[in-house]
Amino acid sequence: MEVSEISSIFYLTLRLYPLNLWKPFQKIIVSLPPTIYDIAKRANVGIGTVSRVFNNHPSVSDATRARVLEVAKRLNYRPHPYARGLARNRTNAILAVIPFFTTFFFLEILQGVQSKLSELECDLLLYGVNHPDQVEASLRQGVLRSRVDGMLFFSMKMPDNFARQYLQHRTPVIMVDSFHKNFDSISVDNLQGAYIATNHLIRLGHKRIGMLNANLESVPARERLKGFQKAVREAELEIDARWIKSSSSTTFDGFTRQAGYELMKEFLTSKNNLPTAIFVASDIQASGALAAMHEAGLKCPEDIALVGFDDIELAGHLDLTTMRQPMFEMGVLAGERLAERLNNPKIEPSHTRFLPKLIVRKSCGSREDGPQNVAATNQAMASGPKL
Amino acid sequence: MEVSEISSIFYLTLRLYPLNLWKPFQKIIVSLPPTIYDIAKRANVGIGTVSRVFNNHPSVSDATRARVLEVAKRLNYRPHPYARGLARNRTNAILAVIPFFTTFFFLEILQGVQSKLSELECDLLLYGVNHPDQVEASLRQGVLRSRVDGMLFFSMKMPDNFARQYLQHRTPVIMVDSFHKNFDSISVDNLQGAYIATNHLIRLGHKRIGMLNANLESVPARERLKGFQKAVREAELEIDARWIKSSSSTTFDGFTRQAGYELMKEFLTSKNNLPTAIFVASDIQASGALAAMHEAGLKCPEDIALVGFDDIELAGHLDLTTMRQPMFEMGVLAGERLAERLNNPKIEPSHTRFLPKLIVRKSCGSREDGPQNVAATNQAMASGPKL
DNA sequence: CTGAAAGCGCTAACAC
DNA sequence: GTGTTAGCGCTTTCAG
Numbered sequence: 178m179e180v181s182e183i184s185s186i187f188y189l190t191l192r193l194y195p196l197n198l199w200k201p202f203q204k205i206i207v208s209l210p211p212t213i214y215d216i217a218k219r220a221n222v223g224i225g226t227v228s229r230v231f232n233n234h235p236s237v238s239d240a241t242r243a244r245v246l247e248v249a250k251r252l253n254y255r256p257h258p259y260a261r262g263l264a265r266n267r268t269n270a271i272l273a274v275i276p277f278f279t280t281f282f283f284l285e286i287l288q289g290v291q292s293k294l295s296e297l298e299c300d301l302l303l304y305g306v307n308h309p310d311q312v313e314a315s316l317r318q319g320v321l322r323s324r325v326d327g328m329l330f331f332s333m334k335m336p337d338n339f340a341r342q343y344l345q346h347r348t349p350v351i352m353v354d355s356f357h358k359n360f361d362s363i364s365v366d367n368l369q370g371a372y373i374a375t376n377h378l379i380r381l382g383h384k385r386i387g388m389l390n391a392n393l394e395s396v397p398a399r400e401r402l403k404g405f406q407k408a409v410r411e412a413e414l415e416i417d418a419r420w421i422k423s424s425s426s427t428t429f430d431g432f433t434r435q436a437g438y439e440l441m442k443e444f445l446t447s448k449n450n451l452p453t454a455i456f457v458a459s460d461i462q463a464s465g466a467l468a469a470m471h472e473a474g475l476k477c478p479e480d481i482a483l484v485g486f487d488d489i490e491l492a493g494h495l496d497l498t499t500m501r502q503p504m505f506e507m508g509v510l511a512g513e514r515l516a517e518r519l520n521n522p523k524i525e526p527s528h529t530r531f532l533p534k535l536i537v538r539k540s541c542g543s544r545e546d547g548p549q550n551v552a553a554t555n556q557a558m559a560s561g562p563k564l
Numbered sequence: 565m566e567v568s569e570i571s572s573i574f575y576l577t578l579r580l581y582p583l584n585l586w587k588p589f590q591k592i593i594v595s596l597p598p599t600i601y602d603i604a605k606r607a608n609v610g611i612g613t614v615s616r617v618f619n620n621h622p623s624v625s626d627a628t629r630a631r632v633l634e635v636a637k638r639l640n641y642r643p644h645p646y647a648r649g650l651a652r653n654r655t656n657a658i659l660a661v662i663p664f665f666t667t668f669f670f671l672e673i674l675q676g677v678q679s680k681l682s683e684l685e686c687d688l689l690l691y692g693v694n695h696p697d698q699v700e701a702s703l704r705q706g707v708l709r710s711r712v713d714g715m716l717f718f719s720m721k722m723p724d725n726f727a728r729q730y731l732q733h734r735t736p737v738i739m740v741d742s743f744h745k746n747f748d749s750i751s752v753d754n755l756q757g758a759y760i761a762t763n764h765l766i767r768l769g770h771k772r773i774g775m776l777n778a779n780l781e782s783v784p785a786r787e788r789l790k791g792f793q794k795a796v797r798e799a800e801l802e803i804d805a806r807w808i809k810s811s812s813s814t815t816f817d818g819f820t821r822q823a824g825y826e827l828m829k830e831f832l833t834s835k836n837n838l839p840t841a842i843f844v845a846s847d848i849q850a851s852g853a854l855a856a857m858h859e860a861g862l863k864c865p866e867d868i869a870l871v872g873f874d875d876i877e878l879a880g881h882l883d884l885t886t887m888r889q890p891m892f893e894m895g896v897l898a899g900e901r902l903a904e905r906l907n908n909p910k911i912e913p914s915h916t917r918f919l920p921k922l923i924v925r926k927s928c929g930s931r932e933d934g935p936q937n938v939a940a941t942n943q944a945m946a947s948g949p950k951l
Numbered sequence: 952c953t954g955a956a957a958g959c960g961c962t963a964a965c966a967c
Numbered sequence: 968g969t970g971t972t973a974g975c976g977c978t979t980t981c982a983g
Contacts, residue, residue, distance in 0.1 A: 210710060212960055223970040228962060258711045259646040259655065260960035260977045268646065270689075283727050284671055288664050291692050300711070302657075304692045305678050306593075314682075323597060324645045324687070464881055494851055494878055505975055599976055610954040615978060623952055647976030650959045 211252040218250040231256050233315030233403050246480060258300075270300035271515060272328040274315050277305030282489065283331060286353065289508020290329065297516055299326075312336065327515050329353050335360075349518040353511050361514045362498070362528045363507050367397045370500045370533035371404025371456065374484045377498070377535055378454040379412045380512035381480065381542070385421030387452035389466055391459060391476025395430035398423065401458050401486065420444075424462075441469035454482035454541070460492040460499055463540075467495060488536050494543045507531060558564045598639040607635040618643055645687075657687035658902060659715040661699065664692030668720060669757045669876065672738065676709060677716065684903055686713075699723065714902050716740050722747075734904040742899050743783070748901045749915045750894050754784045757887045757920035758843065760793025761871045764922055766799045766887070769931070770869065774807030774839035775851055776827050777848060781816035786809065786921020788845050788873065807839045811849075824849025828856035841869035841928070847879045847886055850927075854882060865929030875923055884927045887920035894918060 217224040218248060222241055229237050230245045235243075248254075262268040273290065291301055302325055306313040316339045327349035335350075335357055339386045344359055352362035378386050379477050388405045391398040402423070407418060424431025437457065444451065457463040463485035467477060477483060485492055488501035518524065547563050574731075602613040608627055608722065616624050617632045624632075628808045636640075662670045678891040679687055689712055693699050714736035722744055730737050731746055737751035765773050770794065775792045778785040789810070796803060809827050810820030831838065844850040850872035854864060864870060873890035874877055897916060905911065 214960085218972095224961080225963085225971070226969055229969085232962080238968060257650075257960050259649045260975090261962075262646045263644075263650055263977090264960080264962040266962095266975070273690075277671070277678070284664070285691070286693055291664070291690070301690045303660075303674070303678070303688045305675055307675075310597075491878060491881060493879070518977080601976080605953095611977080612955075612979080619978080625952060627955080644976050647959090648978075651976075651978040652958070653978095717967055807964090859955085 181228040189488055193344050199332060210257075211254045213256070215252060215256075216245060216249050216254050219252070220245045235313075236251040237467070241410075259509050260464070263333050263393035265519050266323070268324060268326050269298065269358060270302055270306060270325045272302045272315075272325040273314065273331065274304045274306060274328060274333070275331040276333060277307050280501070282354075282487065284544070285504035286331070286508035286511070288513045289510075291508075292505075293509050293512025293516070297512070306333070307465050309355045313339070323436075325518055329511050329515065330355065330360075333373065348369075349515055349522060351511050351514050351518070354505065356528070359526055361518060363511050363514065364500075364528075364530055365502045365507075366530040366532050367400035368404040368407070369530075370502075371401040372408045373404075373533070373535055374486065375405045375408035375456050376412075377537075378482060378484060378541065379408060379455060381454070381482070383452075383454040385417075385420070385454070386414060387417075387455045388442070389437065389455050389457045390423035390461060391431035391436065391462065392426060394422050395432075398430060403455050417450065417452075418448070419447060420455075421519070431461045432461060434468075438466030438469045439465070441466035442473075445469065445473050445475070451481065454484075455485050456486075458486055458493075460485035460487045460489045461498055463499075464491055477540050478501055482541040484541060486533070492536075492538070495540070496538045498538045501536045502533050502551060597644075598641045600641075600643070602639060603636050605927050606639070607632045653710070655713050656685065656713060657689055657712045659689045659691060659712040660718065661691045661693060661703070661715060661720070662718040663720060664694050669741075669874065669889070672891035673718070673878070673895040673898070676892040676897075678895075679892075680896050680899025680903070681854035684899070686903075693720070693729070700726070713906055715899050716902065717742065717747075734909050736902055736909060738898050738901050738905070740894065743915070746913055748899050748905060748913045750901065750918055751915075752894075753917040753919050754787035754887045755791040755794070756819045756917075757873060758788040758845075759795045760791075760920070760922055761873065761887050762792045762795035762843050764924075765843065765869060765871060765928065766795060766801070768869070770839075770841040770843075772804075772807070772839040772841070773801060773802055773803075773832065774842045775845045776824065776831070776842050776849060777808070777810035777811070778818035778823065778849065779813060780810050781814075782819070783847055785819075786816060788843075792843050804837065804839075806834060806837070807842075810900060819846045819848060820846050821855075824850070824852030825856045828853035829860075832856065832860050838868065841871075843871050843873075845873055847872040847874045847876045847882075847884060850877055850884055850886070851882060856882075864927050869916075869928040871928060873920070879923075879925070882927070883923045883925045886923050887921050888917050888923045 213224045213227050216227045220241070221225070222245060226237060226241060227249075228234075228244050228246055231249075258269060271294065273287060275287070287301070287303075294301055294309065304311075306312050306315060311335060312333060329351050332354040334355065335352070340357060340359065342348075350360045352360050352364070353363050356362045356364060367439045375388075376384065384411060388402065390402055393399055393402070395493070402421075405421075420442060424436040424440055426433065428436075437459075440462070444455070453468070457466055463483055466483065470477060470481060475481060483497065485497045485499035488499045491497075493501045514527070514529075569823060581936070591731075600611045600614050603614045607614070608634060613624060613628060614632055615621075615635075617629050658681065660674060661673070674690075681688055691698075699720060702722060702724070703932075716738050717740065721740045721742065721743040722739070727744060727746065729735075737747045739747050739751070741751050743749045743751060761772065762775075773796060774899060777789055780786055780789070792808075809830060811823040811827055813820065813823045815823075825851070826847075831842070842853070844853055844881070849871055852871065855895065857864060857868060857874035870884065875886045878884075879886045901914070901916075
């Protein structure tokens with residue numbers, strides 16, 4: 178902004194109304210974006226009016242509004258988000274904290290989130306978490322210091338001390354694919370999904386059905402087990418404890434190809450007493466299981482039928498029958514919820530569970546159709562402290 | 565902030581030094597985070613000093629620095645990023661514009677980016693682009709209005725008018741998996757990769773080698789074709805024009821499963837004159853090709869060998885030999901480049917190409933090893949306008 | 952080494 | 968309706 182700098186530069190515009198009044202009519206390089214003052218000056222109005230125009234404030238005459246907009250467009254003016262944020266105490270950005278190891282599932286949800294957010298002219302900040310420790314870092318950094326208006330918290334459990342702080346600060350938080358009673362949450366009905374998957378097997382006539390699960394430490398794994406058990410119990414099928422195996426792996430709670438592979442090998446050791454169908458807790462494990470069967474010379478629909486869970490991209494390639502989670506829709510809803518809560522922080526937390534949908538492919542050797550649609554249930558729960 | 569509001573609220577702290585001096589010693593709710601004034605007051609220093617402490621300015625005595633830090637920690641103070649941004653005209657955030665349709669490739673790169681960025685205490689803003697139109701929207705919105713310090717532009721071509729503007733504004737831009745001579749770029753050597761892949765086939769003894777390509781409109785497709793041709797030419801192999809097919813699809817430039825499937829079907833119509841091996845321009849197309857072969861009753865390594873490109877997750881499951889792109893490393897490097905350019909905007913654009921690495925699996929029926937490592941070549945090019 | 956004060960670009964309360 | 972002004976929380980001269 179020194180005069181000396183100007184000599185070598187191609188400059189296109191004048192700034193006539195700078196704050197440093199002792200240098201009125203100073204020329205400025207264009208690459209400094211125009212401010213509200215530039216617009217005000219050129220349009221012969223006060224900065225207040227310009228501000229009003231850009232905030233759609235009703236009390237501006239059509240004439241001036243038009244004039245301001247015209248000038249603004251000509252100068253390619255856009256309000257500075259940070260200045261705005263500072264003045265209104267609102268950032269127009271939200272934070273997504275996602276576990277970075279995973280793939281398709283989150284990208285798909287994020288896509289939904291963003292499609293909603295862009296309507297709201299809201300930015301998406303991304304924190305990828307690889308290690309539990311990083312959760313805290315990101316929470317502390319991003320949110321506790323008013324960098325964002327709210328956050329989406331994916332598939333992880335929220336540390337208690339943070340939950341308390343958010344509640345107290347009234348920072349809107351939406352739990353996605355996870356649960357906390359004091360925050361809005363959006364998740365999938367694992368129990369029901371497992372129930373549907375297992376019933377599919379049952380309706381196909383299978384009598385000896387097993388389950389290959391992830392680590393029971395994880396909530397989804399437990400819920401999916403319950404759904405499986407419910408279906409089997411209701412159908413009054415034979416139950417062999419050896420047909421229900423869960424991973425003891427702690428990497429990603431056993432939701433890995435490796436875990437599936439190893440567990441399936443265990444199954445196959447007892448050659449004489451195999452189930453004819455297995456419900457696998459996740460597609461990724463199913464892929465491992467498939468590999469194990471392959472090695473053992475077993476064919477998938479014929480020797481053992483498989484149902485997975487998640488409908489990741491891979492499932493399509495593997496022709497795996499599975500339960501699809503409506504990821505995009507979950508993302509959109511997450512965005513909506515957040516928007517609502519931004520407008521009205523006092524509403525009670527709401528919890529939405531999506532019902533996964535059965536996608537029939539060839540891994541069960543049938544084309545029978547399952548339940549049709551994605552249904553959402555809504556259910557209010559206790560609210561957080563009133564503050 | 566009205567006194568009336570306070571009655572129902574649990575408040576923990578006092579703010580003694582507000583700017584509205586006509587109301588000194590007003591009590592404030594704690595959920596408003598402490599400001600620099602709070603710290604200054606409690607530590608008996610001026611706000612300038614506090615600021616210096618948090619900017620690691622050398623001229624602060626150890627004693628005061630310690631005192632300030634102690635108070636700051638006690639009050640859980642963190643500088644407000646937006647205020648900071650406004651004052652220093654720097655946001656400490658960068659924008660990633662990525663095509664949202666794709667999956668593993670980008671997540672992996674982003675992970676690399678973020679691992680670098682978090683060192684720099686820098687935020688990652690994410691814009692997902694589904695439609696070409698959205699490119700412009702995001703560029704306009706995010707960057708042209710000083711919301712971020714710089715950006716990463718993924719796998720898409722930068723509209724000329726924006727390129728001009730960025731150059732003029734000196735906004736640092738890094739092209740990732742794409743190229744523009746005036747910006748730093750990080751990409752993969754497609755030609756060389758294709759060359760290596762094809763040579764792998766040649767060394768395995770194949771004499772009749774074909775290529776299944778994407779749409780030649782796309783730069784990577786053209787480069788991969790060139791690499792293929794180079795290898796075939798050097799080996800003085802028979803060339804049959806019918807063995808080189810490229811997709812005419814415009815969705816994702818033919819880099820789709822569908823395109824691969826259809827093209828492979830075309831191959832298979834000429835039963836009597838088939839190549840014994842095919843270099844496929846991408847794994848995703850290879851998956852389609854595999855499906856087509858399957859339907860036709862052909863086995864992969866035995867009847868036709870396949871090499872892919874990209875090493876997406878699926879490739880592992882399909883046991884597809886392919887060229888791996890060092891995605892994480894590309895991300896890290898992208899972050900580094902951006903950091904450099906932030907510090908010194910005047911350096912000449914540099915262009916880095918990573919050499920993809922051959923990953924041998926079973927789709928070629930061999931275990932011979934290819935070139936070992938990811939090598940990076942660096943090569944300076946013409947710089948942008950000096951401004 | 953440290954305090955005071957101006958200013959970053961904008962919003963909102965207050966006058967006229 | 969519209970201009971004016973006091974901040975938002977921080978950085979950065981400028982004095983001392």
